Amino acid sequence: MIYGLFILSVFYLIGTFISKITGEIIPGSVIGMLVLFLALQLKIINADKLRKTANSLTKNMALFFVPVGVGIMASIHLITDYLSIIILTCIISTLLIITTVALIQQLFEKWK
């Protein structure tokens, strides 16, 4: 587990460094994810030693979003005037994204 946390934290740092020098458009954690993937592909990192930590972290990812969600209470007053329109828009847009992405992907697979 310690080895896993060490590797993840180092790749987070690498990702953040790349993010900073490229204008911080893509966050360090996402770049870290891609660099870790490359390092595993190139066998620089031993995947077996990382498995336990990576699996237990990703399986419980929803938990880590709870504090972000609680943050809603600090700024919800900013949008009270437009709340219903915003909620409706997010709902419609989300349904559209799920539908298009899933249908296009499935179509591609049937087509082959």
Added chain:
Amino acid sequence: MEIINSLYNSPFLIISLTLGVYLASTWLYKKIKLGLLHPVLVSVTIIILFLKLTDIPYNTYKKGSYIFDILLDLSVVALGFILFEQINSIKKYLISIFTSVFVGSIIGIISVIGLLKIMDVPEIIISSITPKSVTNPIAIRISEITGGLPPITAIVVIFTGIFGSIIGPYLLKYLKIKSKIAKGLAMGSSAHGIGTARAIEMGAVEGAISGLAIGIMGFFTATLIPFFQWLLS
């Protein structure tokens, strides 16, 4: 009184509260199996009520829950491992994956800008809402760059994530989607990390693809929003 006060300000109170409420919500969710009782939604509601009732300021909670922010960042990096384990099963679908998420990203942006413009919502709020389907750190960055307000963005990102992860499995069933790749892609590109947490429950392939979709969706949305803003101005 002093002892009580020091416990009140201890991060361990916040950590115990968050873990305890989340455990209880997960238990409830597994027991009742109702999508609406999404553990994140239930936990957030209970914790906000608790903080209001006990007069604990949000900033105290924010400081005390810092460890979860660190774990969130580490778990996003860890998705690189999940992707590595599944890459062989998705290699041949890379073109279709990029195409479908690209179209999804365009649809997501146009639907938000279009609906909010019709309703005469101020520009600053539109810019804050447009990146709603992207993972929080990317969305906040896009919002800043395009003239939105990051706190509003954070709210809609979480709302969209919870909504997408609740409705996603039902909608995919209704649309008769059988492909695991299509399911994972739809979850990750519409509901980012919260959707991915749900996709991991569906299966390993769905989870890996969903994690990948977060990155692709973030990249496309970050590059396309400035383009659409320029086009409409």
